[in-house]
Amino acid sequence: MWQIFHKLGSPKWFFGIAATLMPWLLWVGVAMLAAGIGWGLAFAPQDYLQGNSYRIIFIHVPAAFLAQSVYIMMAVAGLVTLVWRMKLADVFVKAVAPVGAILTFLALFTGAVWGKPTWGTWWIWDARLTSMLILLFLYFGVIALGAAISDEKSSARAVAVLVLVGVVNIPIIKYSVEWWNTLHQPATFKLTEKPSMPPEMWVPLLLSVLGLYLVFGWLACLRMQTEILLREGRTRWVKELIQARGS
Amino acid sequence: MSEPLLQAVNLECERDGRILFRNLSFAILPGTLIRVEGPNGSGKTTLLRILAGLNDSYSGDLLWRGHDRHTYREEFLRNMLYLGHRPGIKPLLSPMENLRALMAGRRSLPDKVLWQALEGTGLDGFQTVPCRNLSAGQQRRVALARLLVADEPLWILDEVFTAIDIHGVAALEKLLVERVENGGAVIVTTHHDLRLPSMHRVTLGGGDGYDH
Amino acid sequence: MTTEFTVTLRSPDTSVGTATAMKAVFIRDLKIALRQPQDLLNPLLFFVMVVTLFPLGVSPEVSFLQQAGSGILWVAALLSVLLSLDHLYRHDFDDGTLEQLVLQPQPLFLLVMAKSLAHWVLTGLPLVLLAPVLGVMVHLQGNSVAVLCLTLLIGTPVLSLIGSIGAALTLGLRAAGVLLSLLIIPLYIPVLIFGTGTVTAASEGAPVGGQLALMGAFLVLALTLAPFASAAALRISLSNS
Numbered sequence: 001m002w003q004i005f006h007k008l009g010s011p012k013w014f015f016g017i018a019a020t021l022m023p024w025l026l027w028v029g030v031a032m033l034a035a036g037i038g039w040g041l042a043f044a045p046q047d048y049l050q051g052n053s054y055r056i057i058f059i060h061v062p063a064a065f066l067a068q069s070v071y072i073m074m075a076v077a078g079l080v081t082l083v084w085r086m087k088l089a090d091v092f093v094k095a096v097a098p099v100g101a102i103l104t105f106l107a108l109f110t111g112a113v114w115g116k117p118t119w120g121t122w123w124i125w126d127a128r129l130t131s132m133l134i135l136l137f138l139y140f141g142v143i144a145l146g147a148a149i150s151d152e153k154s155s156a157r158a159v160a161v162l163v164l165v166g167v168v169n170i171p172i173i174k175y176s177v178e179w180w181n182t183l184h185q186p187a188t189f190k191l192t193e194k195p196s197m198p199p200e201m202w203v204p205l206l207l208s209v210l211g212l213y214l215v216f217g218w219l220a221c222l223r224m225q226t227e228i229l230l231r232e233g234r235t236r237w238v239k240e241l242i243q244a245r246g247s
Numbered sequence: 248m249s250e251p252l253l254q255a256v257n258l259e260c261e262r263d264g265r266i267l268f269r270n271l272s273f274a275i276l277p278g279t280l281i282r283v284e285g286p287n288g289s290g291k292t293t294l295l296r297i298l299a300g301l302n303d304s305y306s307g308d309l310l311w312r313g314h315d316r317h318t319y320r321e322e323f324l325r326n327m328l329y330l331g332h333r334p335g336i337k338p339l340l341s342p343m344e345n346l347r348a349l350m351a352g353r354r355s356l357p358d359k360v361l362w363q364a365l366e367g368t369g370l371d372g373f374q375t376v377p378c379r380n381l382s383a384g385q386q387r388r389v390a391l392a393r394l395l396v397a398d399e400p401l402w403i404l405d406e407v408f409t410a411i412d413i414h415g416v417a418a419l420e421k422l423l424v425e426r427v428e429n430g431g432a433v434i435v436t437t438h439h440d441l442r443l444p445s446m447h448r449v450t451l452g453g454g455d456g457y458d459h
Numbered sequence: 460m461t462t463e464f465t466v467t468l469r470s471p472d473t474s475v476g477t478a479t480a481m482k483a484v485f486i487r488d489l490k491i492a493l494r495q496p497q498d499l500l501n502p503l504l505f506f507v508m509v510v511t512l513f514p515l516g517v518s519p520e521v522s523f524l525q526q527a528g529s530g531i532l533w534v535a536a537l538l539s540v541l542l543s544l545d546h547l548y549r550h551d552f553d554d555g556t557l558e559q560l561v562l563q564p565q566p567l568f569l570l571v572m573a574k575s576l577a578h579w580v581l582t583g584l585p586l587v588l589l590a591p592v593l594g595v596m597v598h599l600q601g602n603s604v605a606v607l608c609l610t611l612l613i614g615t616p617v618l619s620l621i622g623s624i625g626a627a628l629t630l631g632l633r634a635a636g637v638l639l640s641l642l643i644i645p646l647y648i649p650v651l652i653f654g655t656g657t658v659t660a661a662s663e664g665a666p667v668g669g670q671l672a673l674m675g676a677f678l679v680l681a682l683t684l685a686p687f688a689s690a691a692a693l694r695i696s697l698s699n700s
Contacts, residue, residue, distance in 0.1 A: 082691070137645040144641055148632045151263065153304045154699035158628050161692050162642060165624055168684065169646050172677075176649035183656050234264060301558060302698045324564040333555025339494045340487075348556075351483030352563035352570075355475055377494075 011228045012237050014088055018221040025221065029214025036208030044200050053117040056110050061205060062212040064107035064128075067135065068170075070100035070216070074142070075167035078160035088224075090156035091231070093163065094146055095223035099216065101139035108132050127181035131174050138166045152231065250312060251276050252326075252401050252432050253298060258307035260293060267293055268451050271307070277400060280427045281434040281447045289452025291436040292332065295405045298434065299329040325353075328399040332406055334390035338379035342370055342389040345378060349393055356396055364395040369415065384410040391415075394422060401432050408439040480565045481573040488577035498546070502539040502582050503589060509535035510593050521598050528597030529607050529658035536586045536611060537618060537647055543582045544622040544643070545636045547574070548693065552630050552700075561697055568686040571693065575623045575686065576616070583615030599662070606661040610654040613674045617650050620685040627692035631700050650677060 040058035047054040074096060080089035111129050112122045123129070145162055149155035197205075232238045251274035259269040267290030275281060283291045296302040298309070300316070300323065309316045311323045336345050346361045365374050368388040378386055387410045394402070408416055416439065423433055424443055435441070492499055513531045514524060524531075551557035560570055590611055594604040625643040629635040657670040 134645050134648055137641075141642040141645065144638055145628060148629070148634075148638055149699065151304075151699050154695050157695045158692065161624070161688055161695065162628060165646065165688050169649070172649045173645070176652040180652040180656060183659065299562065301561065303694070304698055321564050324562055327562070329558070329562055331555055331558055333553070333558065335555035335559045337487075337491055337550075337554060337556060339491045344487075344490070348483060348487045349559060351487075352475055352480040352560075352565055355479070 011088060011091065011232055012235075015225055015228055015241075018225055022218050022221050025214050025218035029211050029216075029218060032207050032211030033215060034211075036204045036206070036211055040201075040204035040208065044204055045198065050118060053114065056114045058205060058208050060107060060110035060114060062209040063103050063110065064132065065209055066212055066216055067100055067103040067107050067132070069213075070096055070103065071135065071138065071163075071170065072167065074100065074163050078163040078167075081156050081160040082164075087156075087231075090152075090160070091224050091227045092220065093142075093156075093159055095227050096216075096220050097139060097142050097146065099219055099223070101136060101143060103216075104132055104136045104139055108136065125181070127178045130177045130181070134173050134177070135170070138170075142166070251310075252312060253316075253323075254310040254313070255298070256308040256310065258294075258297065258305055258309075260290060260297065260305045262290070262293065262304075271449070271451075273449055275401065275432045275434055277432050278427055278430045279432055279447055280423060280443060280445070281432075281449055282441060283434065283436045283449045283451065285451035291451060292405055294449075294451065295329075295403050295434065295436060296331070299327065299403045300324070301329070301331075326399050327401045327403065328393065328397050329403045330390055330393070330405065330407055332409075334387050336378050336386045336389050339377060341375045341377055342381070342392070343374045345389055346392055349390075350396065354396075354398070360396060361392075364392040365389070367395045368392045368418075382410075384412060384415070387411055388415065391419065394419075394426075400430070402426070402434070404433065404435045406436055406438070408437045475565075477565045477569055480563060481569055484560070484570050484573040485577045488574060489580065492577075492581045499581055499585070502543045503585055505542055506535050506539040506586055506589065507593065509538060510597070514597070524597040525600060525662075528594065528599045529603065529662075530655045531597060532590060532593055532607060533611075533614075533651055533654045533658075536583075536590070536615065537651055539586060540582055540615060540618040540622060541640055541643060541647075543578070544626045544639060547578055547623060547626040548630050549626075549635075552696075557693070558697060561693060567690040567693070571623065571627075571689045572620075572682070572686040575620050575689070578623070579616045579619040583611075583619055586615060587611045599658075601662070603658055603662045606667060607658045609671065610657050610674060613671065613678055614650045614654045617674075617677050617681045618647060620681040620689075621646050621650075623689040624685055624692055627689045627696060630693070630696035650674070653677070 037058050041055050044055070046052055074093050077089040077092045080086050081093070108129065111132070115124055115126075115129075116122055142159055142162055146155055146159045149158055229238060253275045254272075255274075256272050257269075258271040260267045271294075273281070283294055285291050293302060297305050300320070311319045316323050335349060336342075337348070340348065342365050343358070343361060346365065347358070350356055350361065362374060365371070368391050370385060370388055370392070373381060373385065378389060381389070387407075391407065391411075408419065411419065420441065420443060423435075427433055427443075427445075510531055513527070517523065517527075548557060551560065561567060563570060587608055590608050591604050594607055599607060622639075622643055625639045625646075628642065629639045632638060653670055653674050657667050657674065660670060661667045
């Protein structure tokens, strides 16, 4: 059991596994994403209230979903860094933090684009948008702290502490922002409390969510591989790998 | 009495991709003085910080009286005294207040004893002057006053002779010798030419430290 | 110089207790701060000046100030605490007292808690005491001033405790001050929301007991969790130096 765990933490072992997994993640993910978004944009029925503009949810919802999951995944990896000192966990955190930030930005951006026809304005201090904005701040903090500490091990552990502190705060922030929102704008138009979606809408949505998860998996593997090469550049297996590729 | 207080087993430390030391094993026995030697940048300070428990980016084991140090952390800290490069002296406080604050977490001693300890390090008459008005050597002496009232069996001293004048150095050498003769264990780094009987050595810094 | 010495290990019962050690840390920090009163005054002056900017920069109208007053005071207090955080561990780090603190045999998170409380007494508490004067200047009505002070009284210790984590994480880094703000501001948002929200609710005549209780819960949560995170962060920062 412990040996497997130890092996899991070995960058060399991960490098090989990632190489076999990546094509699958990429192609299955892209196929699902294309099917979900294509179906959603072209074939799913119009919304009875919002017409065609709602179709942005096929991008907005997956991005928002994943943006939040990535932070949770980072927190789990942070815990692993602190408890077991596993190098790979930190490689994961460093590799996916910018991806999480971009996804959060994408969710905010599509939210704003969606807001224009729905609310008549690009930005509204809606509870969800505000929470996402704060999540973006949390991502920026993680990236900035990671970049500021040059020592690899200290950087790993400091970032892990920050991510864990952040994850404890996320529910508190969400709750406070919702409370704040009801205090200031009691009657906003709630997009999510509509009667249940018909299957023609939620099936493509589910497809694009799952597809984006897989594509994220591919991107995470790719970025982790790069990070590993940067960190382990001096070790023998990386040198051999480079020679093998070069010849 | 020959049970080691602290034992290092296969210590390895890497910093910024450079191996400072590896497979380093030694034991600190009661009644011994160990001097850590090596050129600048060979990791002397890092080693002492690792031994003291301030730096934990190392691999290998550290045993406190035969047990894993992590599980006996409190007992270890109660029995170890560390003095680092930075003396741990607050410029706004007087030597007396500084010494009292440094001892507060360890031992409750009457002020009279602390006062005498400061006298013993040549700070008589300066006990209530704010430390920022003292010289670097005098500030260092405030930190050294702790050694006169310390009863911890293990001392880890990093560059303690820095900024101390000749008389101070002689007194400090004498103190360390007495300490060791009485069964204490001391591990030091210093650029000062120490001439003490029965000194053990740990030498760091062979090769360029890079992993080929 | 002649000390009788044999190797006898010290057992916990001959040593100083945790409460005594915490008290010593607390008193030492207060004593040092009181010897340099200007450093204590600066965050307070900053607080007053930031509040002054709003009537000048936005509008001095009574109706605007009444509505925005609690928010202005809270934001100014938050920034002022943020500004003072950089010093929380920096001097101790530079002069080596932090090393000695970490090597004390008592649990580090409790010593850190004592330091955070000292920080609050030196920065948060004076802000609370100054708030009524500024409350009058922004025309807060009726019991709003009292509620504002109460929220600051409960909220500012939370700011010190959470801020301590950021100060510990950024210790010894370049441009630590800006980085510290970047890390900590998102974590301050819930306290800010409930702090100002409670005052707004009070000015509208709504009961505020529940919200104050919730802020109390924040305080309890910060008091129990933040010192652990700060202690871990301090160990990491020292390990890196």
